[in-house]
Each structure stands twice: as structure tokens, then as C-alpha cells.
Amino acid sequence: MPDWLAHVLFAYVLCSVLGMKFKTFTKANTALVMAGALIPDLVKVKLGFDLLGIDVRPFLEPFHTPIGSLLSAALIALLFTEGLVVFSLFVLGFITHLALDLLLVSVSGGMLLLFPVSWAEYQLGLIHSDNYVVALLLLALAVLVYIFQNRKLPGRRVNRSRGVP
Amino acid sequence: MNRFVLCSILVACLLVLSTYHYLNHDRHEAYPENEEVINGVEGTVSVSGTVVDRSDEAFTLRLTIISLVPVASGDKVEVLGVLGDELIPEEMIISTKWSHHAIYLRSLLGLALVLIVFVKYWTFDRRSLRFVPKRKRE
Numbered sequence: 008m009p010d011w012l013a014h015v016l017f018a019y020v021l022c023s024v025l026g027m028k029f030k031t032f033t034k035a036n037t038a039l040v041m042a043g044a045l046i047p048d049l050v051k052v053k054l055g056f057d058l059l060g061i062d063v064r065p066f067l068e069p070f071h072t073p074i075g076s077l078l079s080a081a082l083i084a085l086l087f088t089e090g091l092v093v094f095s096l097f098v099l100g101f102i103t104h105l106a107l108d109l110l111l112v113s114v115s116g117g118m119l120l121l122f123p124v125s126w127a128e129y130q131l132g133l134i135h136s137d138n139y140v141v142a143l144l145l146l147a148l149a150v151l152v153y154i155f156q157n158r159k160l161p162g163r164r165v166n167r168s169r170g171v172p
Numbered sequence: 173m174n175r176f177v178l179c180s181i182l183v184a185c186l187l188v189l190s191t192y193h194y195l196n197h198d199r200h201e202a203y204p205e206n207e208e209v210i211n212g213v214e215g216t217v218s219v220s221g222t223v224v225d226r227s228d229e230a231f232t233l234r235l236t237i238i239s240l241v242p243v244a245s246g247d248k249v250e251v252l253g254v255l256g257d258e259l260i261p262e263e264m265i266i267s268t269k270w271s272h273h274a275i276y277l278r279s280l281l282g283l284a285l286v287l288i289v290f291v292k293y294w295t296f297d298r299r300s301l302r303f304v305p306k307r308k309r310e
Contacts, residue, residue: 010275011282035293035305041286065197069189082182085175087303114252114263115202115218126200137271142278
């Protein structure tokens with residue numbers, strides 16, 4: 008996986024850009040997309056079990072697939088008002104996650120994008136998982152976007168904080 | 173649909189999905205992995221782990237890899253290679269111990285960022301037992 012900072016910043020930059028065109032991407036909803044960008048990594052619960060010497064990877068791996076993330080997103084969206092909108096934002100979030108992870112290098116295998124229909128594994132093999140340049144570039148981009156969004160324009164006052172239209 | 177019923181259905185679906193993967197993943201792996209290697213397969217395998225020892229000609233995960241690639245104890249290594257008495261690598265991905273730790277550090281920053289942004293715009297309503305957006309002006 009690229010680190011969570013890269014995932015979260017990628018979601019933030021994407022929502023900020025989309026927010027210029029679509030009113031749905033308020034700051035509150037951007038927060039949901041950013042949270043959704045971490046949903047596939049619920050699989051990382053396995054790290055806790057690894058410390059106990061228990062290998063739960065084969066059981067938790069489906070969380071890092073589109074269908075597993077979809078079900079997880081739906082489950083978490085039940086904790087929100089306007090669940091359907093929140094669910095859609097989570098879906099966008101986890102799609103950004105899987106898209107970034109697709110870029111990673113792996114010596115064998117890859118991501119089970121069509122599981123459980125197919126066990127074919129996909130990977131583009133462009134970046135290493137410990138590559139910090141991606142996070143650094145996204146951080147620079149996020150700072151630029153943040154500055155652009157918060158620049159003061161004369162005679163203009165916009166409230167973009169509210170979530171769920 | 174009742175929230176509890178929907179929640180039960182989704183949890184059940186996730187359990188079925190996970191169980192299906194758990195029971196069938198061995199048959200669909202491109203190459204035998206750590207567990208099968210320990211159980212004694214031969215041929216092309218894919219193993220990964222943390223380097224525990226290093227000599228002039230080889231390094232050790234839990235099995236010895238014949239390679240001159242510079243690695244240090246604590247590095248994370250993924251190896252695709254041919255296993256006979258020893259494993260001769262064809263492809264390798266190495267993460268140094270510190271770059272691997274840096275991933276966790278950056279991930280903690282990412283998690284903190286999400287939590288801060290989330291708490292800023294959302295709050296938990298105890299009456300409805302749901303998260304609701306905070307209605308405040310910027």
C-alpha cells in the first residue's frame with residue numbers, strides 16, 4: 008500500500024477539484040471521502056494479529072477488494088444520517104484507494120479486483136510501497152489546493168462547511 | 173429497511189466473503205507462498221519476510237536466500253524464485269527497515285489528519301445513534 012497520508016491527501020485533492028464543479032463536495036463531505044479512502048485498509052487489522060503470531064490475512068484479504076470495501080462502506084454508512092449519500096462518498100473514497108494501490112509493484116500476484124467472480128490478480132507495477140515521493144507530491148498539491156480554496160476574494164463569502172446536501 | 177436487519181445482512185455477506193477466500197485462496201495463488209514453502213514444496217515460489225541474518229553470499233528470512241543483493245537485518249523482503257535445497261531469486265522487492273517504519277509513521281499522520289477533519293465537521297448524535305454534520309459557519 009502507499010501510506011495512508013498519500014491515500015488521504017489524494018482523496019482531499021480530488022474532492023477539492025471536483026468541488027469546483029459539484030456542490031456535493033463540501034468540506035464535511037470531503038472528510039467522508041477521506042475516511043472512505045482508508046476503508047480497504049481495514050485489512051490492516053491483521054497487523055495486530057501478526058503481533059500475536061496469528062495469520063488472519065487469508066480471512067481478512069477480501070476487505071481489500073472492491074466488493075469487500077463496498078460492503079464495509081455500506082456497513083459504516085449505516086452510522087450516518089443520509090446513509091445513501093454517505094455511502095456514495097465512501098465508495099468514491101475507496102475507489103481512490105484501490106486506484107493508488109493498483110500502481111504498486113509486487114513480485115507475484117496483485118489485487119483481486121474481480122473477487123469473488125474471478126481470482127485474477129492485477130497490478131501495474133509502477134511504484135514501490137515504501138516510495139515517499141508520492142506522499143510528498145500529494146502533500147505539495149494538497150497545500151496548493153488548500154491555499155487556492157482559502158484565498159480571499161473581495162466581496163465573496165462562501166459557506167462550504169455543511170455536509171450532505 | 174430496518175437498520176439492524178440491513179446491518180446483519182451486510183455482516184453476514186462479509187463473513188461469507190471472508191470464509192470463501194479463507195477456504196479457497198491456496199488453490200488460486202500464482203505461486204506457493206511462505207506456508208507451503210515451510211511445508212516443503214519445490215519449484216518457483218514467492219516468499220516474504222523480515223531479514224534475520226546476513227552473510228557474504230546469502231541472507232536469511234526463515235529460509236536462506238542465495239543472493240549478493242545488499243540487505244540488512246530487519247529489512248522486509250519479497251522474493252520470487254526457484255526453490256530447491258535453497259532459494260535462488262528471480263525477482264526481489266526490498267524495503268529497508270527504516271523506510272518500512274516510515275510508512276507506518278506517514279500512515280499515522282494520515283490517520284490523524286482524517287480524524288481531525290472528521291471531528292471538525294461531524295458529530296455523534298446520541299438520540300439517533302448516528303453521525304450528523306455539525307451545523308456551524310466557517
